[in-house]
Amino acid sequence: MTTRQDNILPLQNDQPELVFIFGAGSSYPDGIPIQSDIIPIILNNDDLQITKSEPGKQIREFLQENFSINGKLPTLEEVFGFIDFHLNNSFSLSSKWTITELIKLKSNLTKILHYVISSKTKTSENFRQFWETIRTNRKQIGVITTNYDTLIDEAFDKIYSDYLVDYCIDLINFRYPNNITPFDWWENPNRPVTQFGEQTPIRTKLIKIHGSLNWKYCNCCAQVGLTPWQHRINLKTDTFESFTESQITTCPFDGHKLTSLIQVPSHLKTNNNFIFNKLYEEAGYTIRGAKKLVFIGYSFPEADVHIRALVKRHFNPENEIIVINKSSAKDLIHRYETLSKNVNYKEMTFEKFLKSRLFDNLMNENNSR
Known part of the structure; x- marks a missing residue:
């Protein structure tokens, strides 16, 4: 009892x-991707939530414009570090990637990181x-x-x-x-x-x-x-x-x-x-x-x-x-x-x-x- x-x-x-x-x-x-897997997952076309969602579209566009994706892919640390450098110093990257857009970009990349890991968690x-x-x-x-x-x-x-x-x-x-x-x-x-x-x-x-x-x-x-x-x-x-x-x-x-x-x-x-x-x-x-x-x-x-x-x-x-x-x-x-x-x-x-x-x-x- x-x-x-x-x-x-x-x-x-x-x-x-x-x-x-x-x-x-x-x-x-148990199927959880390591950090080196994240950028390839974002750039391939297998996941419709990434390719069709606004966060996914913005991140893919940013990667294509600012990193050489035909050769060696950047690491996740490199991408976040690149964004953080500009934000921590109050720098815009360009007229397109302003501080406001970079703040949104970091938020969207965080959401995608959450999504990729959570979708594999069982x-x-x-x-x-x-x-x-x-x-x-x-x-x-x-x-x-x-x-x-x-x-x-x-x-x-x-x-x-x-x-x-x-x-x-x-x-x-x-x-x-x-x-x-x-x-x-x-x-x-x-x-x-x-x-x-x-x-x-x-x-x-x-x-x-x-x-x-x-x-x-x-x-x-x-x-x-x-x-x-x-x-x-x-x-x-x-x-x-x-x-x-x-x-x-x-x-x-x-x-x-x-x-x-x-x-x-x-x-x-x-x-x-x-x-x-x-x-x-x-x-x-x-x-x-x-x-x-x-x-x-x-x-x-x-x-x-x-x-x-x-x-x-x-x-x-x-x-x-x-x-x-x-x-x-x-x-x-x-x-x-x-x-x-x-x-x-x-x-x-x-x-x-x-x-x-x-x-x-x-x-x-x-x-x-």
């Missing part, structure tokens, strides 16, 4: 000794197995991910209510607004919650340091709405798609239209949005308390120099870094060796890691906090 108790404070798990950091390589086996057996093993061992961990997709979020649903996810940001959903349905309400894992079963639920940080497809931002009151089971966007109608009528599309407090909250890949990163500042702060605090960092499918791309700096500032170089990556390129290994004196590099996939003795050993180590 399942017991129920109200007003139970979850186990706080504030600075876990074991922290996982996920990169694009952890989602790629479910992940790897992340389901990852969370199930965490629950079986009642392991206290922390998670930082650079990915926008919702594979890791949706797989977490399988271990609720033994574990409660903490995105480490404030959410509109915590306030239970009267003008949205209870379907969109969300438990705040930092406050007492209802306990189902015999064991106290464990609060687990899931820090999506670059934002998430299921986060919606209000530019008016600067609050974030979580749409747990909704991550898609429709380019043609410029709306968020949903399988229910209840999903949040406008701010319940001021009626302002919500937008995607993702930090785009660019070499010129600025943290003007306090949400991302909060996420970096939480990530640094979490890394500082870790005895082991486990990087899975992460290759430290050039646009992510801030992640390298974050680890360098906060992680004790005497502690262990475990790297799970299908590539064993020397330059990649060297990037990790500059962060710790104790690097255990394993050339393997995420799927193979989940079946390995190494993963079993990590799960069997005692939680000390």
